Amino acid sequence: MRVASSTLYQQGLASMNLQQGSLLHIQQQLGTGRSILTPSDDPVAATRALGVSQAQAVNGQYATSRKQTNNALSTEENALQSVTTVTQNIQTLLVQAGNGTMSDSDRASVATALKGLYDQLLGLANSDDGNGQYLFGGTQTGSAPFSENAGGVSYLGDTGHQMMQVDVSRQMAGGDNGRDIFQSVQSSSGYVLKGSSTNTGTATYGQVSTTDPTDPLYGKPLKLTFQANGAGTMQYTITDESTTPATPVGGAVNFGSPSQIQVAGVSFTVSGTPQNGDTISVEPAKQAGTDMFSNLKSVINALNAPLATDTDRANLSNTVATGIRQFANSLDNVLTVRASVGSRMQELDSLNTVGTNRDLTYSQTLSGLQDLDYASAITDYYQRQTALQGAQQSFMQIQGLNLFKYLG
Structure with missing residues (x-):
């Protein structure tokens, strides 16, 4: 060849x-x-490595999202800690305002101090994260969520939550809206007593306590109405205000000061001398005024008004007692939100641990495929x-x- x-x-x-x-x-x-320089070196391993790399990149995005969420929750927690302190200071001044020996000028001084706390509370409600994003506006983070006007403080945000994808199947709220914090109370807050501004007698009430939450009437709004009978004996009747017209609860009961009143699974004491037509509302907390700003403004206005008669003093005492109860409920609500924030931050720590372990597994798998x-x-x-x-x-x-x- x-x-x-x-x-x-x-x-x-x-x-x-x-x-x-x-x-x-x-x-x-x-x-x-690297053992694989081009897919043709090992098509199967190259395909697996690509899938693992993509999964690792997504896991890295979850880690970034968790970091952003944790930063947002930390900022909110700092703000809520200040809200807690301000609310506790308000409670202290309200207890002081209930001192019946204070003069008009003393009460005006307390009102001034409360107005300062009111302004602090409003400032905290409009807190931002340092980058111009407001914390408590829901999904409306570009503008201040609370605005003060002649009618009080209005909430301009929404009730939504900014949801962050912090893991494969977990979305988490990166904050809470202002209505849930400053204009709401927990469903377990019980009842609030409120006297009518038109009362002409001197009847005052203490704090209400829950005795039987299983009572059929528990949770419904009630009203005590005082009226003298034909013999001149002062009596009170209780009506269920959840119906139209209101439904009487039992019959008329003779009133003697002080009277321990038990109705609808709650108990409270009424003292003083009521007049015909005087009323006391017994309302579930969610229906008795949940706006911290409105509640505080009512107390400030009452403290700034001079007291000329015993009726004025009784109405002020009732307003302060209502305020104390309302702010106890508000503080419970703020603390509940703070507990939720802390729980979410704790969950983020756990997810970070899982994410770190997952990233290590991905790195080890890639090493076995590519190194x-x-x-x-x-x-x-x-x-x-x-x-x-x-x-x-x-x-x-x-x-x-x-x-x-x-x-x-």
Whole structure:
């Protein structure tokens, strides 16, 4: 069989190119530390590595989201801590305002102090995160959520929550809206007593307590109405205000000061001398005024008004007692929200631990798929180097086969 010289050259060159290419490939693997430089090196492993890399990137986004959420909740917790302090200071002043020996000027001083706390509370309600994003506007974070006007303080935000995807199947609220914090109470807050501003007697009430939450009437708004009977004896009747018209609860009961009144699973004491038509409302907390700003403004206005008669003093005492109860409910609500914030931050810590472990697993899987076995690669490198040298030497010998060198 005759083989052309050109064929010998082509085959020799192809053999050397193949060996050089293999040697270069191993050099690139050694330089990068990766066993897969192109998908063709190992299509199955390359596909798996791509999937793992994508999953790791998504896991990294969850970690970023958790960090942002934790920062937002930490900022909210700092603000709520200040709200708690202000609310407790308000409670202290309300107890002081209930001192019946205070003069008009003393009460005005307390009212001034309460107005300062009112302004602090409003400022905290309009807190931002330092970047112009308001904390308590719900999803409306670009403008202040609370605005003071002649009618009081209005909430301009919404009741939504900014939800953050903090893990594969977990969305978490990165904050709470202002209505849930400053204009709401917990459903378990019980009852609030409120005297009518038109009362002309001197009847006052203490704090209401729950005695039987299983009572059929528990949770319904009630009203005590005082009226003297034909013999001149002062009596009170209780009506269920949840119906139209209001439904009487029992019959008229003689009133004697003080009277321990038990109705609808609650108990409270009424003292003093009521007049015909005087009323006391017994309302569930959610129906008795839940706006912290409105409740505080009512007490401030009452304290600023001079007291000329015993009726004025009784109405002020009732207003302060109502305020004390309302702010006890408001403080419970703020503390409940703070507990929710703390619970979410604790959950984020747990999710971070899970996410870190997951990221480590992904890294280990990628290492097994992509990282180079240096011992094997170096051995292969020397084998390819020897093969290349053999190809070069054989080519030199073959290209030297020429009959002309033997002619002389």
